[in-house]
Amino acid sequence: MRFLKKGEKKQPDPSSDAATKAHPDLKVITGSEISGRQPRQPTPPQPQQQQNITLPNIKYKIAVASGKGGVGKSTVATNLAISLANAGATVGLLDADAYGPSIPTMMGIQEQPKTSPERKILPLVRHDIKLMSIGFMVPEEQAMIWRGPMLHGAIRQLLGDVDWGELDYLIIDLPPGTGDVALSLTQALPLTGALIVTTPQDVALADVRRGVAMFERLGVPILGIIENMSYFLCPHCNEKTEIFRADGGKNTSERFSVAFLGQIPLDAEVCTAGDLGVPIVAGHPESPQSEAFGAVASELTTVLEESGEEDELTIL
Numbered sequence: 470m471r472f473l474k475k476g477e478k479k480q481p482d483p484s485s486d487a488a489t490k491a492h493p494d495l496k497v498i499t500g501s502e503i504s505g506r507q508p509r510q511p512t513p514p515q516p517q518q519q520q521n522i523t524l525p526n527i528k529y530k531i532a533v534a535s536g537k538g539g540v541g542k543s544t545v546a547t548n549l550a551i552s553l554a555n556a557g558a559t560v561g562l563l564d565a566d567a568y569g570p571s572i573p574t575m576m577g578i579q580e581q582p583k584t585s586p587e588r589k590i591l592p593l594v595r596h597d598i599k600l601m602s603i604g605f606m607v608p609e610e611q612a613m614i615w616r617g618p619m620l621h622g623a624i625r626q627l628l629g630d631v632d633w634g635e636l637d638y639l640i641i642d643l644p645p646g647t648g649d650v651a652l653s654l655t656q657a658l659p660l661t662g663a664l665i666v667t668t669p670q671d672v673a674l675a676d677v678r679r680g681v682a683m684f685e686r687l688g689v690p691i692l693g694i695i696e697n698m699s700y701f702l703c704p705h706c707n708e709k710t711e712i713f714r715a716d717g718g719k720n721t722s723e724r725f726s727v728a729f730l731g732q733i734p735l736d737a738e739v740c741t742a743g744d745l746g747v748p749i750v751a752g753h754p755e756s757p758q759s760e761a762f763g764a765v766a767s768e769l770t771t772v773l774e775e776s777g778e779e780d781e782l783t784i785l
């Protein structure tokens with residue numbers, strides 16, 4: 470290390486911006502090089518593709534997202550949907566996790582949806598929830614390799630070709646991370662907002678920041694952060710043990726000035742209930758775990774009422 474002499478200007482260090490430059494041995498490959506063809510002329514916009522699906526009979530369209538997989542996004546989405554239904558709302562649950570649709574298993578239903586005489590897909594109904602999954606569109610054993618336009622088409626179909634009827638809430642379970650499905654969804658439909666599920670550790674919270682940034686770029690309001698697996702509640706003595714860092718989700722929500730909707734305990738019954746297809750809020754609505762989901766649902770309702778976020782009818 471050399472110190473600068475008085476008046477000497479700092480010379481740019483060739484290694485200091487290494488992170489922003491491509492490695493000299495790595496060639497940046499463009500799309501046309503991959504296909505071996507000349508770049509295609511941009512196609513004129515397709516009016517049908519550009520048109521938004523409005524779903525005016527659904528009051529709140531809410532995406533449930535997470536920075537990473539395995540934080541309990543689908544568990545939260547199902548139990549939250551049932552908590553809202555238990556509070557008297559009409560609720561639909563759309564499993565848009567193209568890479569790992571798990572809602573049918575968690576809700577205990579595997580049949581194929583039927584089609585109405587008007588050629589609309591009829592959602593299945595389970596635990597008082599209208600249910601559709603992207604998993605119903607492909608055989609289970611088929612590898613979930615989606616090409617962008619295919620995924621876009623599937624998302625549009627799940628929204629526009631399904632007979633959702635009148636709903637207070639449509640909860641949409643997204644795949645983890647920031648990607649194609651969120652983009653297709655926001656291009657297809659004006660969302661009321663997004664919920665972000667996280668666990669309290671720093672590694673998960675770093676991904677929350679990316680999730681928040683993505684939704685901000687897409688113009689989707691963040692309705693709040695839900696911290697899952699926050700603490701272990703001893704079934705014998707009811708003592709709370711904070712296994713991971715305490716209050717990580719709460720601190721992160723404060724940093725981003727987004728609402729903190731609550732904490733869900735890490736609990737074996739939450740897990741087994743999901744595996745058995747009867748989410749804990751449906752099977753044991755009086756349990757402390759279900760109360761935690763109920764508290765999140767009630768916070769969400771408050772945030773929605775306070776923000777006055779309600780999609781207006783779009784006159785076409």
Ligand SMILES: Nc1ncnc2c1ncn2[C@@H]1O[C@H](COP(=O)(O)OP(=O)(O)O)[C@@H](O)[C@H]1O
Binds near residue numbers: 537541571
């Ligand atoms: N609060 C919780 N307590 C115990 N297990 C949980 C909890 N939340 C989720 N799980 C379990 O963790 C695993 C991943 O949850 P899942 O909802 O599928 O995550 P994601 O949708 O984010 O990938 C599942 O086996 C689920 O049952």
Ligand SMILES: [Mg+2]
Binds near residue numbers: 543544569571
């Ligand atoms: Mg999931």
